[in-house]
Amino acid sequence: MVNRSRFFIPIKSGFVDIYHFTVFLLCYLKSRLIFFGVNFEKTKDVFVSFLIVKRGKYSQSFLNTSFLLLVGTVIVGGPVIAENNPLVSTYLAGRVEQEATVFETDVYNIPFQTTISEKPRDTIVEYTVLSGDTLASIAKQFDISVDTIKWANNLKTETIKDGQKLKIPPVTGVVHKVGTGDTIYSIAKKYKTEAQSIVNFPFNDFADLDTFALNVGQTIYVPEGVIEEEKPIIRPRIAPQVIAGRPGTGTFIWPASGNITQYPIWYHNALDIANSAAPPIIAADAGTVTYAGCVRYGYGCSITIDHGNGYSSLYAHLSNISVSVGQGVGKGESIGQMGSTGRSTGTHLHFEIRSGGRILNPLEFLK
Numbered sequence: 336m337v338n339r340s341r342f343f344i345p346i347k348s349g350f351v352d353i354y355h356f357t358v359f360l361l362c363y364l365k366s367r368l369i370f371f372g373v374n375f376e377k378t379k380d381v382f383v384s385f386l387i388v389k390r391g392k393y394s395q396s397f398l399n400t401s402f403l404l405l406v407g408t409v410i411v412g413g414p415v416i417a418e419n420n421p422l423v424s425t426y427l428a429g430r431v432e433q434e435a436t437v438f439e440t441d442v443y444n445i446p447f448q449t450t451i452s453e454k455p456r457d458t459i460v461e462y463t464v465l466s467g468d469t470l471a472s473i474a475k476q477f478d479i480s481v482d483t484i485k486w487a488n489n490l491k492t493e494t495i496k497d498g499q500k501l502k503i504p505p506v507t508g509v510v511h512k513v514g515t516g517d518t519i520y521s522i523a524k525k526y527k528t529e530a531q532s533i534v535n536f537p538f539n540d541f542a543d544l545d546t547f548a549l550n551v552g553q554t555i556y557v558p559e560g561v562i563e564e565e566k567p568i569i570r571p572r573i574a575p576q577v578i579a580g581r582p583g584t585g586t587f588i589w590p591a592s593g594n595i596t597q598y599p600i601w602y603h604n605a606l607d608i609a610n611s612a613a614p615p616i617i618a619a620d621a622g623t624v625t626y627a628g629c630v631r632y633g634y635g636c637s638i639t640i641d642h643g644n645g646y647s648s649l650y651a652h653l654s655n656i657s658v659s660v661g662q663g664v665g666k667g668e669s670i671g672q673m674g675s676t677g678r679s680t681g682t683h684l685h686f687e688i689r690s691g692g693r694i695l696n697p698l699e700f701l702k
Contacts, residue, residue, distance in 0.1 A: 456505035457538035464499040479507045509560035526560030583620035583642030587700045609683035613673045618664045635677020651685035
């Protein structure tokens, strides 16, 4: 018989070699993986530490890059996904068809009306006065104020006649022709409104939209602007009429020349008469000086005259005083000079008439 055992010896030895090689290979791979892992962790720690130190420095670039990659992916891959995905394609096709159906239904099957809004006026129009017209009716027709029409046409009264041509501004306020040196701020101040109102009016043009510069000669609309009437100039009679020291007549003349800047009102029952030339102040009626002096605040330098008939008058904010206490003065006699002492912001006279301790309205006595 043939001995078969000798044929299996090499085969068994081959398996052992493969086994040992496999064990060695696994150990080697394990050691290399451990070595790689240790070095990776070291490198990672250094990188993380670097990022912590530089935190925030690269975040903006990272976010921008990520966003651009996302947008690019959607642009490139979106059409492909929509084309190859039956659900998305069907949904989009249904939406387009539905919108087309709604559009056709709205246009062709449903009746509708178009409301044409009235275009607001952006320029001055000319209006011819008709029989029966008044400034009030014309103002109501064009939805502006009566004063706006008067200012635009230099009307002193509300009297108009048939056939008269009137300029009708597009908005309540003042129409201003720009002069040299004019700005929206100076124009607003002149017409007692805000510069923002001029800027807000959509039909005002500007040479520079950043600075709102204006061109000389152009027309600017000043919404809600007003033109104040000039205040009357008071010219007093200055000739003395009554012998000094005698009782007054009970009637008073104007004590100074100038413009009335403040009329009597409940908290200021007196007249303020302003004049930058600082003219003389005269006694409004004959009487005796009972006070002549200056204080730091209030009336400043002032004079009080007792007229001997229950009335007295006060003259305040004077720059100098030319009479003394106990002195008799005649109506129209100079007693001092206009100034700006005490509680005053400019050269003017504060004039009061009193009776029994009460301050009366001077306009009821002045002649």
